[in-house]
Amino acid sequence: MNIAVIGAGPAGMMAAIQAAEAGGKITLFEHNPNLGRKLLVTGSSRCNLTNDAVEASAYFCEDQAWMETFLGSFGVEEFRRALDNLGIPTRKTDDGWYYPWSQSAQSVVEILEEALLARGVEMRVATHVIGFVQSGNTFILETTSLGSRQFDTFDQIVVAAGGKAYPELGSRGELFGALEQLGHRVESLLPALGPIFAELGAFSELKGQRFDVSASIWQGQTRLGQSAGNIIINQDGFNGPGVMNLSHLVALHPKEDLTLQLNFIAPFWSDFADTLTGQIANPRSLRAGLLRYFTPKAANFFIRRANLNPETRLRDLTEDQIRQLLGVTAEARFSITGAGSFRNSQVSVGGVPVGEVDPRSMESKVVPGLYLTGETLNAAGPCGGFNLHFAFGSGHLAGAHLAGLQKQKSKERV
């Protein structure tokens, strides 16, 4: 069998490695000169591969049942085993985020490259796939490399060309047109997992400070979404997983007045409540109480915003004073002015609806012999390894299915 895999990101590399397990001729096309350009920058170059919290409901995906079937075939344990088999053992942080033992995305890419070479995958890098069409039971792929055009015929094609996020790393959504021509739907692509821009007001004093928060986005009285995690305050607003998980909601409501609400005390709420009511740290000052959780700069800021005296003893705080403090620490509200574009958002949402492929093999239900994987499909997860899980996992299932088909064909020939 002659198989083309388009795109050498996590989905494409994994698909090619698995498909090559059964021999056959596998060709991997990549328009960058090197493999895994985006994978190299993931997890701040440490490659956050998956997460204990991976489950269907964690993904922004219109078809939860599809996602459940997919994860039933390729959950965290299956993924870790597949990585282990390739020589990429993983370990997790206290909060359940998995990284390779090496903590190096570069090591992961080099191991995958060696696995591709060892299995005889032909790698055509610096080769741009212009498009593909179906011709009977085969596909004709049009490519260009060093100014010369070429047409090749394949029995099966795996599309692993990503979405539209971080275009300078290689994925620009250029093959969605070819998929539409073959009869697939393509839902509009929007940037996700990017910064949220907002009017900071007095909070601009806290530029550069990091907090663990709970964050919600409101449209009037309606809460559009909620997230929790680390954030950093910067020049124009906020960045970090705690807000990035919500940025697609801003992209989805470009013309609405939206508000970001941050709760700076949510992660230690019960301890904070005990502190304020004097059960902990009594008889320390209000300032000392806040220094349990915040930097001196942030503690001073919150006390000033609440119009309180830093020297007040905690046990002397009145109910009104406690309410004032909670107002500024638990219910800070900011007018949203925008969110990151494709240029600075980690993934895109949109693409081909997952329901158009089989969740166990990634084979198209519209065009047999065509496989769609990774960010080309309309499924995106929050920060924390959910997207690499989906990219590697969908690539693995497509490749394993193709290897199975090849084994079956060889048996039939005997």
Ligand SMILES: Cc1cc2nc3c(=O)[nH]c(=O)nc-3n(C[C@H](O)[C@H](O)[C@H](O)COP(=O)(O)OP(=O)(O)OC[C@H]3O[C@@H](n4cnc5c(N)ncnc54)[C@H](O)[C@@H]3O)c2cc1C
């Ligand atoms: C800064 C950053 C940090 C991230 N960190 C994490 C993280 O820690 N954990 C996590 O889970 N996710 C993370 N992500 C998201 C994750 O990287 C993506 O979801 C994932 O890479 C998608 O994999 P993919 O194989 O579908 O697509 P991609 O990784 O985008 O790979 C697609 C490949 O196809 C190639 N290609 C595209 N079109 C063509 C064409 N026409 N011809 C030839 N080649 C083509 C591209 O050059 C690219 O190499 C991060 C993303 C960014 C930008």
